[in-house]
Amino acid sequence: MISAPGAALVLHRAVALGLASDALLAELLRDTPWRTGDVVLFGKRYLQPRLFAWYGDPGASYRYSGTTLEPLPWTARLDDLRRRMERLADAPFNSVLLNYYRDQQDAMGLHADDEPELGDRPVIASLSLGEARPFRLRHRHDKAVKALKLPLPSGSVLVMAGDTQVNWKHEIPRQARPCGPRVNLTFRYIHPSR
Ligand SMILES: O=C(O)CCC(=O)C(=O)O
Ligand SMILES: [Mn+2]
Secondary structure, eight states, X not given: OBOOTTOEEEEEOSOOOXXXXXXXXXXXXXXXXXXXXXXXXXXXXXXXXXXXXEEEOTTOOEEXXXXXXXXXXXXXXXXXXXXXXXXXXXXOOOEEEEEEEOSTTOOEEEEOOOOGGGOSSOOEEEEEEESOOEEEEEESSOTTSOOEXXXXXXXXXXXXXXXXXXXXXXXXXXXXXXXXXXXXXXXXXXXXXX
């Protein structure tokens, strides 16, 4: 449990993934059709300093710039991870966004996962593999609340729930010091009809 006013954050360290976290990282780096491009996903423009891939159930598509980004079908590995994350977070997931931060220059800007497709109080399970990049959280409404900096170790899962997205934004800042690759998987539930 991480103490942050108006947020529900639980960090699980060393979660059972079915294989070692470094083996899983190597497998995902090798097998994922990583892409980049001019895509807006969850309100963020994806000409980004990182690569990504989007998997999910057939209905869990995301509309952007008049187009629909269809999810790739679940691989056996990602489906197995999805079930593990559902048990851990006690919530259903029908999609996963993979982000690949190749080195210290790859990053994700400050944002909240508060798009209507995600529903009002989304449960998001965030599995980190590889380099333990700092995950920064800032309160959206109260400047007096101190920012948080959580290193997310390889094999850890951060579950964000409750009003976390209403009250906080988060980011993976660029780093000055060289670092190795990191892959993050955010398991989400997309409401197809919204
Ligand atoms: O890489 C991370 O830990 C965060 C990813 C994230 O915030 C997102 O995909 O929305
Ligand atoms: Mn996010």
